[in-house]
Amino acid sequence: MKCKIQVVICGLCSKTPEVLDTGRLASIAADTSMVASVMVVDKLCNQKTVKEIVQEARVKEVDRAVVLPCPRRDVTPLLVAAYGRVGVHDSLVEMVNLVEEVLLPHRNDREGAQAKAEAMLRAALARMTALTQLEMASENMRTKNVVIIGAGASGLEAASVASGMGAHTILLEKTGKSLKAPDVLLSSARLVGAAGYGGNFTLTIEVGEVLEELQCAAIVVATGGGWTQLRGPLAKTCKGAKTLYELHGQTEADDAAVDGPLVVVDTPDPKGATMKAQDFAWEETLDIVVRLKRARPEVEIWVVFQEMRAFGLAELTYKEACDLGVRFVRYAQSSPPKIDPGRSDVLNVKDLAQDETVAIRFGTIAFASIPPNPDNQLIADILRLPMSEDGAVRRGSVQRGPVSTPRPGIFVCGSALFPKTQAMAVTEGRAAGAMAGEFAMRGTVEYGGSVAVVEPDKCSACLTCVRTCPYEAPFFGETGKAEIRQQLCQGCGMCAGICPSKAIQILNRTDDQIRTEASTLMGGVH
Numbered sequence: 438m439k440c441k442i443q444v445v446i447c448g449l450c451s452k453t454p455e456v457l458d459t460g461r462l463a464s465i466a467a468d469t470s471m472v473a474s475v476m477v478v479d480k481l482c483n484q485k486t487v488k489e490i491v492q493e494a495r496v497k498e499v500d501r502a503v504v505l506p507c508p509r510r511d512v513t514p515l516l517v518a519a520y521g522r523v524g525v526h527d528s529l530v531e532m533v534n535l536v537e538e539v540l541l542p543h544r545n546d547r548e549g550a551q552a553k554a555e556a557m558l559r560a561a562l563a564r565m566t567a568l569t570q571l572e573m574a575s576e577n578m579r580t581k582n583v584v585i586i587g588a589g590a591s592g593l594e595a596a597s598v599a600s601g602m603g604a605h606t607i608l609l610e611k612t613g614k615s616l617k618a619p620d621v622l623l624s625s626a627r628l629v630g631a632a633g634y635g636g637n638f639t640l641t642i643e644v645g646e647v648l649e650e651l652q653c654a655a656i657v658v659a660t661g662g663g664w665t666q667l668r669g670p671l672a673k674t675c676k677g678a679k680t681l682y683e684l685h686g687q688t689e690a691d692d693a694a695v696d697g698p699l700v701v702v703d704t705p706d707p708k709g710a711t712m713k714a715q716d717f718a719w720e721e722t723l724d725i726v727v728r729l730k731r732a733r734p735e736v737e738i739w740v741v742f743q744e745m746r747a748f749g750l751a752e753l754t755y756k757e758a759c760d761l762g763v764r765f766v767r768y769a770q771s772s773p774p775k776i777d778p779g780r781s782d783v784l785n786v787k788d789l790a791q792d793e794t795v796a797i798r799f800g801t802i803a804f805a806s807i808p809p810n811p812d813n814q815l816i817a818d819i820l821r822l823p824m825s826e827d828g829a830v831r832r833g834s835v836q837r838g839p840v841s842t843p844r845p846g847i848f849v850c851g852s853a854l855f856p857k858t859q860a861m862a863v864t865e866g867r868a869a870g871a872m873a874g875e876f877a878m879r880g881t882v883e884y885g886g887s888v889a890v891v892e893p894d895k896c897s898a899c900l901t902c903v904r905t906c907p908y909e910a911p912f913f914g915e916t917g918k919a920e921i922r923q924q925l926c927q928g929c930g931m932c933a934g935i936c937p938s939k940a941i942q943i944l945n946r947t948d949d950q951i952r953t954e955a956s957t958l959m960g961g962v963h
């Protein structure tokens with residue numbers, strides 16, 4: 438098999454040359470056998486540059502690439518896709534992140550930075566040389582069905598978009614409510630079982646009291662939030678307390694209807710045993726209090742919290758809230774706020790900054806922490822999806838697919854991902870519907886690549902891999918030895934790590950390949 442490597446070094450908007458000698462890196466690459474092309478470019482994140490890179494790759498007929506550096510995670514998939522168009526498989530494109538692994542840790546150590554960059558380049562080249570072109574297989578999808586779990590705002594939007602792309606949508610709604618759905622709406626329906634993989638799932642659905650099997654190519658999890666399930670000691674004593682959703686809805690509909698003074702407390706459970714204020718809830722809280730204060734400056738507004746993390750532009754919203762006169766009071770977990778025993782409309786808070794207790798009278802009290810939907814856990818267990826600490830379905834990657842999950846063909850949106858406003862839920866529903874629709878309309882599903890394989894001679898049939906794999910990929914067939922269903926394998930490596938007989942290898946991450954890379958990194962092999 439040919440092995441012709443292209444090495445691309447990005448000047449990273451001209452920052453890299455100040456610390457690193459890119460010319461020296463380029464000459465190391467050029468002196469390595471199997472390297473057919475070396476390019477030093479200014480901006481890898483520029484489309485024109487990417488075109489030039491793949492043009493050179495085509496001319497030089499390279500079949501693998503080492504790229505350094507690009508810290509922007511949104512650039513990597515675009516570059517990998519561009520290489521794919523000229524025949525370089527994605528498993529043979531290696532990104533070496535010099536920014537996070539060299540430039541940042543060695544910013545005051547030019548010599549150390551250069552030495553590490555050179556070692557990483559050599560290791561990447563050694564690894565590339567040891568890799569093989571992996572075979573991919575494909576099979577036809579049995580249907581173009583997209584099953585959407587939850588017929589709330591995001592679920593309906595997802596169905597409408599996927600249907601518009603030609604997919605056949607089936608909405609599962611656990612309540613018996615009647616809604617207008619683009620294709621099929623199954624009311625009083627819930628998911629109770631799932632088998633298969635992206636492209637060819639078989640779901641078991643309970644419709645009323647009847648169990649039905651449903652084939653589908655893609656799934657969208659669009660369960661709503663747990664709107665009213667506030668838990669914790671403060672929820673019990675604050676009668677009439679609102680969730681953040683309810684407060685949002687009220688201020689959007691008619692901010693005059695909010696009785697002042699308004700107090701927003703981080704969580705009804707200050708000890709944090711059951712409910713914590715999620716980071717994203719602060720953004721929403723700050724937006725609400727600023728909007729209300731702008732509309733009704735006379736209303737007294739308090740925000741009571743232990744920790745507040747508001748990122749990016751939310752910092753400006755916090756500043757505006759302070760300027761408008763919103764009062765922020767921080768308390769310690771050991772002295773949680775309490776409703777005054779004598780007055781149910783007064784909250785006593787020990788102000789951490791002033792070391793004194795403030796008695797806040799309120800007309801409206803709300804909590805910033807947003808309850809997750811209790812169905813999320815059940816659905817995640819059935820579909821084998823990981824959960825976040827907040828009780829929401831965990832997404833795959835913020836940069837590469839904010840509505841994707843670690844399992845191909847399963848998408849997530851709205852408050853299943855984490856509780857959020859209706860407008861955001863609708864937007865995400867649209868994105869998830871588009872991704873599920875596109876996935877279902879491909880017609881074929883591709884699998885293989887960097888997946889697990891078992892060496893039957895070494896397998897002692899201990900079943901450890903079967904019990905360990907989160908995706909149910911290992912199985913025992915007629916051979917009496919473990920085998921891997923490649924369609925289900927995500928190449929996570931858990932089985933390879935735990936197999937007591939060392940019988941499992943991950944293709945292109947085999948022990949020998951890792952040893953070669955590691956020994957080069959340590960300076961053993963050049």
Ligand code: SF4
Nearest residue numbers: 896897899900902936
């Ligand atoms: S863990 Fe290893 S030895 Fe045990 S069944 Fe799986 S492959 Fe075989």
Ligand code: SF4
Nearest residue numbers: 906926927929930932
């Ligand atoms: S690599 Fe991960 S997904 Fe694949 S069989 Fe092993 S444990 Fe399962």
